[in-house]
Amino acid sequence: MNRRQYLTRAGAGVGTLALAPLAGCLGELSGSESTTSAEDRTGERELSRAAGTLNEAALALEIEDGGMDDGEVAFDADEPNGLIADARAHLETAAAELDDDRAPDIETLRTYADILExxxxxxETITDEELESDADAVFDATGEDGEFEDASATVDRWMDELEAAEARHVGAVSDYEALDGDRFEDLARIDPVDLEDGIESLGDVLESLVTLVGGFDSMVEGYEALERGHEHVEDEAYERAESAFGDAKSAFEAARETFEEDKNPPDRLADHFDTARCQSGHLTEAAEAFEEAAVAAGSGDLLTANQRDRDAERSLEAADDCTA
Known part of the structure; x- marks a missing residue:
């Protein structure tokens, strides 16, 4: 497999930790030890090992993928998590061996570990392998056999995972802002600005995914409202049908506006955004036509009701074709 950083591949401009220009440097520094006097050798050595191991963890945030065209991205969190755990163990030993005046150094590297963690x-969230199938489940909900409950459960799960990832990202930003940049650079021997760039780049991709799933949430609301509208039509409760179809139109319009917020999503998400914009537009038209059909049926204008119903069905077919 070609080895490249996911965010570079995704079009974010820099790697997961902006490590492209640092890869050689970090490779040399990982696991390095400083020359120290005999009396403090253990503590200094463990501190140096902690810094080197954390740099290795940063390098492990590179992603293996199968190429630019297949859209597959692989990430194994075990490697960086294991390295971070090793680094924390080195820091515990260093803290026990070094004098109290070195406590700020220990805390700086612990904060570095927190950020990487x-x-x-x-x-792990933005490279979830289930994204492709989950997006398809939402798009397929427009078909005759669409599983609205499954699509809704899928979106709910993603919303929960993204909320957790956003909280961790906010924590990483806060931890970075609290870092003593000069002390960090002395210990880790990398420019803190590069770490900041990586945090921001991950945030950009995460924000795109949050936007996509937020739009999906509105689409699912629209699907459910359409279903309610059809049930009311079958019961000849046309006023209720009109209201439900109006709710569907509002939900699909909200989805379309949400998808339009991200003009330049990462490559891996670009097709999903294109499909979502296409579907939400046609679904808005379908809901509006169903709404007008319900109004016409309620007033006894069956000719107009049938015509607008056919228009709505054509819009649904067009929405389904967006996935072709």
Whole structure:
């Protein structure tokens, strides 16, 4: 497999931790030890090992993928998480061996570990292999055999996972802002600005995914409202049908507006955004036509009701064709 950083592949401009220009440097620094006097050798050595191991964890945030065209992205969180755990063990030993005046150094590297740990969670979320099938489940809900409940459960799960990832990303930003940049650079021997760039890049991809799933949430609301409208039509409760179809139109309009918020999503999400914009537009038209059909049916204008109903069905077919 070609090895490249996911965010570079995704069009975000820099790698997961902006490590493209740092890869060689971090490779040299990982596991490095400083030269120290005999009396403090253990503590200093463990501190240096902690910094090197954390840099290795940063490098492990690179993603393996099968190429630019297949859209598959693989990420194994075990490697960076294991390295972070090892680094924390080194820091515990260093804290026990070094004098109290070195406590700020220990805390700086612990904060570095906290940041990387949070970024592992974010990276794992945005590279979830189920994204493709989950998006298809939402898009397929427009068909005759659409499973609205399954689509709704899928979106709810993603909303929960993204909320957790956003919280971890906010924590990483806060931790970075609290870092003593000069002390961090002395210990880790990397420019803190590069770490900041990586945090921001991950945030950009996460924000795109939040936007996509937020639009999906509105689409599912629209599907459910359409279903209610059809049930009311079958019961000849046309005023209720009109209200339900109006709710569907509002939900699909909200979805379309949400998808339009991200003009330049990462490559892996671009097709999903295109399909979602296409579907939400046609679904808005379908809901509006169903609404007008219900109004006409309620007033006894069956000719107009049938015509608008056929228009709505054509819009639904067009929405279904968006996935072709």
């Amino acid at each position: 949070a970024l592992v969670v974010v990276t």
